[in-house]
Amino acid sequence: MLPAGDASDGEAAQPPACAIVLVSNGPGELSTWVRPLAERLHALQPLRPRDPRAACALRLVLVPCPNATGQEHRVARDWGLFERVLPAARFWWLLLRPRRHGPWPARGVVVFLGGDQFWTVLLSARLGYRHLTYAEWVARWPRWNDRIALMGPAAAGRLPRRWRQRAMVVGDLMADLSDQARQDEPLPAGDWVALLPGSKRAKLLVGVPFLLETADRLAALRPGSRFLLPVAPTTSVRELLAYGGPANPLLRGRAVGEPRLQDGELITPAGTRIRLLERHPAHGALSQCTLALTTVGANTAELGALGVPMIVLVPTQHLEVMQAWDGWMGLLARLPLLRRLVGVALTAWRMRHRGFLAWPNISAGRAVVPERVGPIEPAQIAAEAADWLDHPERLAAMADDLRSLRGAPGAVAAVAAMVRGLLPPA
Numbered sequence: 001m002l003p004a005g006d007a008s009d010g011e012a013a014q015p016p017a018c019a020i021v022l023v024s025n026g027p028g029e030l031s032t033w034v035r036p037l038a039e040r041l042h043a044l045q046p047l048r049p050r051d052p053r054a055a056c057a058l059r060l061v062l063v064p065c066p067n068a069t070g071q072e073h074r075v076a077r078d079w080g081l082f083e084r085v086l087p088a089a090r091f092w093w094l095l096l097r098p099r100r101h102g103p104w105p106a107r108g109v110v111v112f113l114g115g116d117q118f119w120t121v122l123l124s125a126r127l128g129y130r131h132l133t134y135a136e137w138v139a140r141w142p143r144w145n146d147r148i149a150l151m152g153p154a155a156a157g158r159l160p161r162r163w164r165q166r167a168m169v170v171g172d173l174m175a176d177l178s179d180q181a182r183q184d185e186p187l188p189a190g191d192w193v194a195l196l197p198g199s200k201r202a203k204l205l206v207g208v209p210f211l212l213e214t215a216d217r218l219a220a221l222r223p224g225s226r227f228l229l230p231v232a233p234t235t236s237v238r239e240l241l242a243y244g245g246p247a248n249p250l251l252r253g254r255a256v257g258e259p260r261l262q263d264g265e266l267i268t269p270a271g272t273r274i275r276l277l278e279r280h281p282a283h284g285a286l287s288q289c290t291l292a293l294t295t296v297g298a299n300t301a302e303l304g305a306l307g308v309p310m311i312v313l314v315p316t317q318h319l320e321v322m323q324a325w326d327g328w329m330g331l332l333a334r335l336p337l338l339r340r341l342v343g344v345a346l347t348a349w350r351m352r353h354r355g356f357l358a359w360p361n362i363s364a365g366r367a368v369v370p371e372r373v374g375p376i377e378p379a380q381i382a383a384e385a386a387d388w389l390d391h392p393e394r395l396a397a398m399a400d401d402l403r404s405l406r407g408a409p410g411a412v413a414a415v416a417a418m419v420r421g422l423l424p425p426a
Contacts (some may be wrong), residue, residue, distance in 0.1 A: 028298020029114030217382035
């Protein structure tokens, strides 16, 4: 865990009088919900660790989640926003013996920002803290919430009338992303295509070689195309190179070359140059891209919030490695003895009975962005991407559609104000 800020005198060494505890799960929620809210809270009042003498501390607790990578706590620590970061592996021990994880102030607020809402019910009860839930679609435990921040009318309509006085519609936390994106380092001129293969091994195994070949083919069709690949904080450039070459088990037996690194760019065996961006979040650069080729996940919500047109890709040629489902299906798909059989069967079933997979489509209830699911090939996707790039008016229409779904900014400020309202008086 992160130590508290360095104490320069006795006053700074005093334990905090209260704590704000943000609770979350996966990498998408951390970058789009947790970090913006944490930055806003620090801007509104003195908080540890940025102000070691502050009366209140900002902490982060990660909860178990099948979609997590296991590296989220390291990513969050590097931000310097939290006095303490508790990994998901320690969550149950925190519930059993909180004092083993350092002193906890007698008063505080627990804020749900991803995962299973019941975990924050348990944690707030165990610590004796007040409780706020940010609900995208439904607030599952309104009885045990002091306040409920609702994303929109859909969530409000699902809330029983007796609890509505505790709730407020604040909007989409990701609606603020476009305002937060900084373009102080504009990309060079050109049609930039963002490549987002995912952040977890199951997705990277399939997505990296697929997108590298797609980039090669698109570069052949449109030589002016330029490529950007934001490196997820839960992976590394070295791992991306391995996923794209013969070390990838899905490429064994195939005559594939090995990508290489040169001057901050990934060079494919065919010579296509892909600019790597290790800064996180990469919203400033992504917001300047003309088109994105992306896997499913929270990245579709980020791109939608930034108004970046996208093609969402789910190649199903390798169902045996697609075990990144959540809930009971994900648990079964990871059983040691039945992993391959159950994983393939469940994934195939879900593909046949799927609804929309991209967050903009889920939110709108219609196909705002194209989803390509099945035994798709890089040549097919490259041809489709080239067609989109040849018709900028269609890309502009998709971007406008995405921006209309995003809603007005201000949700981060509204949630921060609700959190402050639950804190004890100074």
